[in-house]
Amino acid sequence: MSLAIISPGRNPQVWIDALIFHQPDIDIQIYPDIKRPEDVEMALLWQHPPGYLDTFPNLKLISSLGAGVDHILSDPAVPASMPIVRIVDEKLTWSMTNYVVMGVLNFHRQITRYQADQKRKVWDMSNPEIPVKVGVMGVGALGGDVLDKLNYLGFPVFGFGFTKKDDFPYPYFSKDHLQDFLNEINVLVCLLPLTPETESILDLKFFKKCQTGTYLINVARGKHLVEEDLIPALNQGFLSGAMLDVYRQEPLPDTHPFWEEERIQITPHIASVTNPRAASPQIIENFRRLRSNQPLLNLVDRKKGY
Ligand code: GLV
Numbered sequence: 001m002s003l004a005i006i007s008p009g010r011n012p013q014v015w016i017d018a019l020i021f022h023q024p025d026i027d028i029q030i031y032p033d034i035k036r037p038e039d040v041e042m043a044l045l046w047q048h049p050p051g052y053l054d055t056f057p058n059l060k061l062i063s064s065l066g067a068g069v070d071h072i073l074s075d076p077a078v079p080a081s082m083p084i085v086r087i088v089d090e091k092l093t094w095s096m097t098n099y100v101v102m103g104v105l106n107f108h109r110q111i112t113r114y115q116a117d118q119k120r121k122v123w124d125m126s127n128p129e130i131p132v133k134v135g136v137m138g139v140g141a142l143g144g145d146v147l148d149k150l151n152y153l154g155f156p157v158f159g160f161g162f163t164k165k166d167d168f169p170y171p172y173f174s175k176d177h178l179q180d181f182l183n184e185i186n187v188l189v190c191l192l193p194l195t196p197e198t199e200s201i202l203d204l205k206f207f208k209k210c211q212t213g214t215y216l217i218n219v220a221r222g223k224h225l226v227e228e229d230l231i232p233a234l235n236q237g238f239l240s241g242a243m244l245d246v247y248r249q250e251p252l253p254d255t256h257p258f259w260e261e262e263r264i265q266i267t268p269h270i271a272s273v274t275n276p277r278a279a280s281p282q283i284i285e286n287f288r289r290l291r292s293n294q295p296l297l298n299l300v301d302r303k304k305g306y
Pocket of ligand 1: 065066067069272
């Protein structure tokens with residue numbers, strides 16, 4: 001029984017080392033050099049070639065190599081009955097929260113403004129703190145931690161999601177109350193899973209509903225944002241700035257207007273990168289559970305798509 005790693009264009013060695021460190025006798029096969037496809041019962045995927053899983057007649061479980069599973073679910077060849085698990089990991093959560101906190105503080109304490117002032121030798125003590133109320137769209141493992149830490153830092157926080165939630169520790173708005181949610185906040189964090197319902201949610205129509213000058217932080221997926229609507233939303237004042245870690249096309253093409261836009265801070269999909277050492281134990285545990293027919297960890301709800 002073997003585990004296949006299929007992550008084209010990325011060096012799989014760190015994953016091999018981490019998995020072997022935790023289970024020295026593990027049988028791993030690496031794409032594209034898979035010699036015994038019939039032995040593969042679990043596949044670890046990051047942006048696999050669509051349709052490729054048909055190579056494995058005995059595949060029983062798919063694991064994402066990250067938190068998101070949109071790259072798996074977008075392949076129509078993945079059978080509807082195939083269980084899919086994803087990575088939920090403290091280190092991944094910690095990194096994501098730190099990134100979002102950086103974005104919120106950047107807006108609140110205006111580091112970009114002071115960097116520009118320094119260049120021009122300007123001493124301007126006016127308005128040193130922008131009052132901030134943060135809304136987090138997507139309140140799962142990542143969004144929940146972001147809310148907790150920002151709340152601890154003393155920021156008013158608000159959650160938004162597609163499902164109703166009782167007993168949520170912070171004010172929470174479900175999808176029919178989007179306008180009420182946006183009325184409360186001036187920093188918007190997107191941590192939604194990418195599903196047909198959430199794709200392209202951040203468009204001009206949406207930004208028009210925001211309080212004037214809202215600051216956007218998108219750390220979820222590039223496809224949440226209608227990219228051609230962002231600069232118009234900034235120009236029309238619905239948004240005052242944005243911090244983006246994800247894009248429709250990655251790497252961001254040289255010709256993309258975001259590179260040149262001062263009001264947009266760009267990072268190259270590094271907000272939270274899965275750490276193989278930290279994530280391997282749960283992959284191995286799921287491999288073990290698969291063999292002993294036990295409930296899997298971090299199982300994706302195929303109906304919800306995350
Ligand atoms: C990264 O984008 C992930 O899904 O883990």
